[in-house]
Amino acid sequence: MDFKFTEEQELIRKNVREFCLKNVEPIAAEIDENSRHPAELFQKLSDGGWMGIPIPQEYGGAGADFLTSIIVVEELSRSCASTGFTISTHAGIVCTMILLFGTEEQKKNYLTPMAEGRHLGAFALTEPGAGTDVMAVTTAAVLDGSDYVINGTKTFTSNGPTAGTYLVFAWTDKSAGRKGMSTFIVPREAPGFRVGEHFKKMGLRSSQTSELIFKDCRVSKNNLLGKEGAGLPMAMAGFDGGRIGIAAQCVGILQAALDESIRYSKERIQFGSPIARNQAIAWMIADMATDLSAARFLAYHAAWLKDQKLPFSKEAAMAKLYASEAAMRHTVKAVQIHGGYGYCKGAKVERLMRDAKITEIYEGTSEAMRMVISGTVLR
Amino acid sequence: MPTVIACFKWVIDEAYIRRGPSGDLDFSSVDYKIGEYDRNAIEEAVRLKEASGAKAIAVTVGMPEAAKGVKDALSRGIDEAYFIADSSFGNLDSSQTALILTEVIRSRIEHYDVILCGEGSSDLYAQQVGPRLAEQLGIPCISFVQKLSLAKDQLVAERRVDEGIEVITAPLPALVTVLPDINVPRIPGVKDTLMAGKKPTAKIIKDDLPPLSEPLVRTISLTSSRMERSCERFGTDAAEIARFVGSLRKKGVIG
Numbered sequence: 001m002d003f004k005f006t007e008e009q010e011l012i013r014k015n016v017r018e019f020c021l022k023n024v025e026p027i028a029a030e031i032d033e034n035s036r037h038p039a040e041l042f043q044k045l046s047d048g049g050w051m052g053i054p055i056p057q058e059y060g061g062a063g064a065d066f067l068t069s070i071i072v073v074e075e076l077s078r079s080c081a082s083t084g085f086t087i088s089t090h091a092g093i094v095c096t097m098i099l100l101f102g103t104e105e106q107k108k109n110y111l112t113p114m115a116e117g118r119h120l121g122a123f124a125l126t127e128p129g130a131g132t133d134v135m136a137v138t139t140a141a142v143l144d145g146s147d148y149v150i151n152g153t154k155t156f157t158s159n160g161p162t163a164g165t166y167l168v169f170a171w172t173d174k175s176a177g178r179k180g181m182s183t184f185i186v187p188r189e190a191p192g193f194r195v196g197e198h199f200k201k202m203g204l205r206s207s208q209t210s211e212l213i214f215k216d217c218r219v220s221k222n223n224l225l226g227k228e229g230a231g232l233p234m235a236m237a238g239f240d241g242g243r244i245g246i247a248a249q250c251v252g253i254l255q256a257a258l259d260e261s262i263r264y265s266k267e268r269i270q271f272g273s274p275i276a277r278n279q280a281i282a283w284m285i286a287d288m289a290t291d292l293s294a295a296r297f298l299a300y301h302a303a304w305l306k307d308q309k310l311p312f313s314k315e316a317a318m319a320k321l322y323a324s325e326a327a328m329r330h331t332v333k334a335v336q337i338h339g340g341y342g343y344c345k346g347a348k349v350e351r352l353m354r355d356a357k358i359t360e361i362y363e364g365t366s367e368a369m370r371m372v373i374s375g376t377v378l379r
Numbered sequence: 380m381p382t383v384i385a386c387f388k389w390v391i392d393e394a395y396i397r398r399g400p401s402g403d404l405d406f407s408s409v410d411y412k413i414g415e416y417d418r419n420a421i422e423e424a425v426r427l428k429e430a431s432g433a434k435a436i437a438v439t440v441g442m443p444e445a446a447k448g449v450k451d452a453l454s455r456g457i458d459e460a461y462f463i464a465d466s467s468f469g470n471l472d473s474s475q476t477a478l479i480l481t482e483v484i485r486s487r488i489e490h491y492d493v494i495l496c497g498e499g500s501s502d503l504y505a506q507q508v509g510p511r512l513a514e515q516l517g518i519p520c521i522s523f524v525q526k527l528s529l530a531k532d533q534l535v536a537e538r539r540v541d542e543g544i545e546v547i548t549a550p551l552p553a554l555v556t557v558l559p560d561i562n563v564p565r566i567p568g569v570k571d572t573l574m575a576g577k578k579p580t581a582k583i584i585k586d587d588l589p590p591l592s593e594p595l596v597r598t599i600s601l602t603s604s605r606m607e608r609s610c611e612r613f614g615t616d617a618a619e620i621a622r623f624v625g626s627l628r629k630k631g632v633i634g
């Protein structure tokens with residue numbers, strides 16, 4: 001058993017940390033407050049080659065393993081959970097799915113520009129009536145000559161307003177059930193496609209979330225990803241990697257909560273001594289540090305399994321479930337440690353607590369994770 | 380094609396040093412980094428390379444663990460490295476380091492135009508290695524440099540000195556020690572780090588070198604600094620200033 005990172009992974013972590021302290025930390029509160037997509041930051045991320053970390057160099061990426069990309073998501077999220085999540089969705093799900101299932105032509109036309117960081121990718125499965133129940137999707141695609149014509153509405157699409165390439169799930173044969181959904185690569189300029197309402201959110205505010213509207217939207221049949229009817233298994237494969245990304249996002253949030261709690265509890269004096277001297281506070285910090293380690297190891301282990309090409313669906317679900325619930329639990333405690341100051345804007349823990357909540361919901365709720373895990377272990 | 384050499388030291392990252400209960404220094408969970416000013420030296424070597432098509436070489440003397448530092452340097456745009464490693468090289472003094480560097484540069488690097496060093500290392504900051512190395516190689520040494528360019532057969536350097544800024548030229552080859560103002564070191568991208576290990580590194584071991592000289596400095600003990608406040612307050616009128624001066628005198632801070 002070897003718990004050591006490679007020298008490269010250690011150096012990359014240091015570099016991304018330095019990048020974040022210089023470029024992310026100073027704007028994180030502002031982009032949260034204004035729900036702003038920081039285009040200037042994404043330009044820097046793309047200049048530094050941080051947008052396509054797990055994608056091979058021949059397709060414009062950095063050619064690192066998945067674990068390295070997880071380290072980067074973790075460190076970005078430690079400064080700004082929205083930024084970490086945006087990169088995770090873009091590279092960990094959208095780019096990775098085209099890499100896994102795309103044709104050479106699709107990799108050249110769609111994957112390469114995304115991995116090079118020229119624009120963002122988005123993953124559009126959820127619909128107003130179809131959340132956890134993905135079979136309730138109503139969007140459909142019909143072959144018309146050499147084009148597919150897509151009709152329907154997607155909702156809650158992350159990077160919806162900012163992306164250049166969308167992976168869209170639609171029925172091609174509803175009667176075939178789980179074998180009837182397909183995945184389409186939809187470029188932003190596709191006729192009949194437009195971005196709908198933008199959502200105002202509790203947290204994760206600088207990540208842009210919107211509706212997507214397809215009205216007789218035409219894409220070439222060359223934009224079908226994988227085979228007709230293979231949409232759902234591909235979505236599940238995308239989620240498997242994505243969930244490790246969410247776990248890493250949670251590890252970053254937890255690390256930040258711990259950093260802030262340690263610093264504040266040593267500085268804040270009540271009754272003549274730092275509040276960290278009280279066992280009530282010290283034990284909250286002990287539990288936080290312990291859950292952080294547990295979440296981190298679950299996330300790294302799932303990523304390692306993926307890199308070894310071993311099955312990792314269950315482990316990814318476990319990592320996401322544990323890390324997201326730990327992030328929620330302990331960001332509430334971190335606010336508690338900060339007292340009234342933690343409840344006010346300007347305290348980082350206030351943002352961490354709002355950002356943590358979404359991790360229990362998207363890419364499968366905690367309940368859905370328990371369904372996946374129990375479904376596997378009870379089999 | 381000019382050749383630029385950057386010397387660097389892989390040092391303890393001071394952010395990880397903790398203060399033990401009795402004022403001792405706790406190194407049990409430290410991490411390492413390229414010394415701060417040495418990062419500027421590396422960056423400057425790479426900038427000269429980018430401006431003039433030079434070859435950039437990095438040289439370091441250290442413990443075998445400094446292999447990670449060699450990769451770090453290579454990820455910053457250096458073309459090739461010389462890594463002089465031994466498990467006993469953790470506590471070399473500046474005179475020994477300078478002699479080892481002299482030996483390696485003289486015997487292994489046929490031609491060079493500029494050697495760049497940080498003004499001082501992040502750990503000891505003795506400011507000795509650069510000047511000693513220049514002296515032993517018999518080349519000019521220009522210290523406190525905040526701006527540097529190469530012209531034909533000479534370099535032009537801006538030195539920051541007490542009186543102001545001094546602009547000087549020196550014939551090549553020459554050694555330059557740099558201040559942090561000279562540049563802002565880049566942050567390597569993922570690809571740069573992944574490619575670093577594929578660049579050529581010549582590893583040199585202790586047996587390849589002449590016997591080590593005796594150290595000129597002996598470390599007797601290390602202790603953390605302490606700040607004690609005496610919590611005296613002074614006003615700003617003449618009487619209070621006199622009282623302030625008197626208090627400093629009494630403590631022996633001023634004569």
Ligand SMILES: Cc1cc2nc3c(=O)[nH]c(=O)nc-3n(C[C@H](O)[C@H](O)[C@H](O)COP(=O)(O)OP(=O)(O)OC[C@H]3O[C@@H](n4cnc5c(N)ncnc54)[C@H](O)[C@@H]3O)c2cc1C
Pocket residue numbers: 089122123124125126130131132133155156157158159201204209358361362363364365366367368
């Ligand atoms: C900020 C944000 C970003 C998002 N980004 C994307 C994106 O990029 N792409 C995308 O496709 N989607 C995205 N989503 C959608 C997200 O994945 C869904 O919100 C999530 O899957 C839950 O679906 P729902 O909101 O419809 O809740 P529902 O499915 O309606 O669930 C409501 C509640 O019921 C529970 N529940 C449902 N079914 C069961 C069951 N069988 N057993 C027990 N409990 C159950 C759920 O766990 C939950 O607690 C995003 C959502 C948000 C808020």
